[in-house]
Amino acid sequence: MNKFEEIIKKTKQIRLNPEERSEIRARLSVIAGIPQTSRFSVFRFLRPIPIMAGFLIVAVTGGGVSLAAENSLPGDVLYPIKVSVNEEVRAALTISKEKKDEWSAQRAERRLEEAEKLDEEGRLDAEKIARLSEAFDRQTAKIALVEQRIELAQSKKAAEISRATEKLDAALTAHSRILAKLTDGNDNAGDALISASAAPESSFMMAAAPTRSFIKEEKLDEISIKAKRVAEKMIDNADQKDGIRMEKAKQFLKEAEDKFDNGKYGEAIVLFRQAGRAAQVKGDPIPVQAVKRVIQRLKD
Amino acid sequence: MKQLRDIFIKAYDDHSDAIFRHCYFRVFNRDKAKDLVQETFIKTWEYLQKGEGVDNLRAFLYKVATNLIIDDSRKNKPSSLDAMQEEGFDPMGDSGESLPNVIVRGEVRQMLEGINPKYRQAVQLKYIDDLSLKEISKITGESENNISVRIHRGLEELRDLNNE
Numbered sequence: 001m002n003k004f005e006e007i008i009k010k011t012k013q014i015r016l017n018p019e020e021r022s023e024i025r026a027r028l029s030v031i032a033g034i035p036q037t038s039r040f041s042v043f044r045f046l047r048p049i050p051i052m053a054g055f056l057i058v059a060v061t062g063g064g065v066s067l068a069a070e071n072s073l074p075g076d077v078l079y080p081i082k083v084s085v086n087e088e089v090r091a092a093l094t095i096s097k098e099k100k101d102e103w104s105a106q107r108a109e110r111r112l113e114e115a116e117k118l119d120e121e122g123r124l125d126a127e128k129i130a131r132l133s134e135a136f137d138r139q140t141a142k143i144a145l146v147e148q149r150i151e152l153a154q155s156k157k158a159a160e161i162s163r164a165t166e167k168l169d170a171a172l173t174a175h176s177r178i179l180a181k182l183t184d185g186n187d188n189a190g191d192a193l194i195s196a197s198a199a200p201e202s203s204f205m206m207a208a209a210p211t212r213s214f215i216k217e218e219k220l221d222e223i224s225i226k227a228k229r230v231a232e233k234m235i236d237n238a239d240q241k242d243g244i245r246m247e248k249a250k251q252f253l254k255e256a257e258d259k260f261d262n263g264k265y266g267e268a269i270v271l272f273r274q275a276g277r278a279a280q281v282k283g284d285p286i287p288v289q290a291v292k293r294v295i296q297r298l299k300d
Numbered sequence: 301m302k303q304l305r306d307i308f309i310k311a312y313d314d315h316s317d318a319i320f321r322h323c324y325f326r327v328f329n330r331d332k333a334k335d336l337v338q339e340t341f342i343k344t345w346e347y348l349q350k351g352e353g354v355d356n357l358r359a360f361l362y363k364v365a366t367n368l369i370i371d372d373s374r375k376n377k378p379s380s381l382d383a384m385q386e387e388g389f390d391p392m393g394d395s396g397e398s399l400p401n402v403i404v405r406g407e408v409r410q411m412l413e414g415i416n417p418k419y420r421q422a423v424q425l426k427y428i429d430d431l432s433l434k435e436i437s438k439i440t441g442e443s444e445n446n447i448s449v450r451i452h453r454g455l456e457e458l459r460d461l462n463n464e
Contacts, residue, residue, distance in 0.1 A: 004458055007411055008427050010404045014324055015317045016334070024338050028312060032305050032345055093338070096331040 027093050073114050073121075074128050083135070108139035109171035116178045224265040227272035228256065234276035249279035308345055311357050316341075318429065319365050325428050326369050328409050330397050336372070340365040359438045362429075366439070414461045419454030422447050 016024070069078035069086060087107055094100045111132045118124040235249050256271035319340055324333040343364050347354070354360045408428070412420055425436045426447075433444045440447070 003462055004411070004455075007404070007407050011321070011325065011408055011428050014321055014401060014404065016320045016337075020334060021316060024316065024334065024341075025309070025312060027338060028341050028345070029309065031342060032308055095335045095338070096329075098332065099335045099339075 030089070031093075073118055073123070074131060075118075075123060104139045105171065108136050109175070111136040111139070112171060112175040112178055116175065119178060221260075221263075221265045224260055224268045224272070227269045228253075228260070231256070231272040231276040231279075235279040238279035245278060249275045252278055304348055307357070308341075308348060311344075311361065312341055315358055315361055319361055322362065322365055322429050323369060324405075325408055325412075325424065327372070328405055330401075332372075336365060336368055339368055343368070356438065359435065362431075362439045411458070415454045415457050419450045419457065422450035423454035423458075426451050 069081040072078040072082050087110075091100065091103055091107075094103055115124060115129070115132050118128060231249075231253060235246070235253065238246070238249070240246060252271050252275035256268045256275060259265075259271060260268040316337060320333055320337050323336040323340075324330065327333055327336065340361060344357075344361055347360075347364075412424065415423060421440070422436065425431050425439070426433075431439070433447055436442075436447050437444045
């Protein structure tokens, strides 16, 4: 038997072991609404409250309520089911860290989408904003944030930008409008947001302004100018040889400047930040400490 | 609905190992492969729910799995064997997989990387996934002839490598 045949023969020994098979089977059964007949308990993997609720919902309604909850918004009756049952069950179902992160990014985006829909319906009030931003922070805190990405890129290892952070980036850009609205320091909503936000370094806040204190003390147009300078500095310091990335960064910069000229300061801030991040990814990144120092200097 | 569920879970019982192996020897990571298997079946279930008929469930599963793997590799930069060795990766690291498995995984990966990507998939589908020419044709949409040629060329490359 030659080497090739030997290796091929050995591949046959790779298979799911009985435990792994039942694990996945059990999860699929829950999703397909199949009653559990085996002694293997899927409940082991879910936290107490969501499983009981989930179990009851599936048992009583055949999954219809879970489905109906999917389109609900904060304030709707079914919303708690969407977040605490459906989303938690899905979170519990994922195995690898990667996929868990991706789901977290998706959940964070859902909070932004909900905010947008509420805004369209005129139902967005200070309390809802606070809750949504809290939830957003909770989800993004689970993912490798900008700091960790930068650290990764700095080390000699291949810079693996996780799909989750890419997803989050895309979400922040796509929803820059509502993010800006949510962080607009000029009305009550902004105050509620500030007090609700856990850490100043949270993604949510970082997307809109370099540090929390800016929003309280200064006007958005001034913050916007500072964000622009930071972005320009990041672009200058980045690896100019990477044409594609520079293009992307400069595109964001232009969009941000457009928004600024049109008086849309909140959105401009978000886009300036995106420009800076786009320039940083992969290559010569600027350490977070340096960024903070730059911001500190701009403040003075 | 009941009939659909039965068909679905039977498909799982029949094909989960095969789909697992299919994913495993492309992502070379046990946890990730398990996730992909799950995602494959979940997506398939959602498709079945829509009321769309599927004539060949097995081929469909492979197609879904293949697409998920492509999506996955597009977004994540796959680390080559060399890069991993530089980092000093911990072979027993993920899900405490047994050493023999880890070794096989490494050997297969090395072997596959020695084949031209154009021929790799065909060789893999035939020898690792154990699919017939007809089945491979159904899954990839290529003619049996083309597949046959690629398999032949891929094997030739391996033979040359081994003879060096």
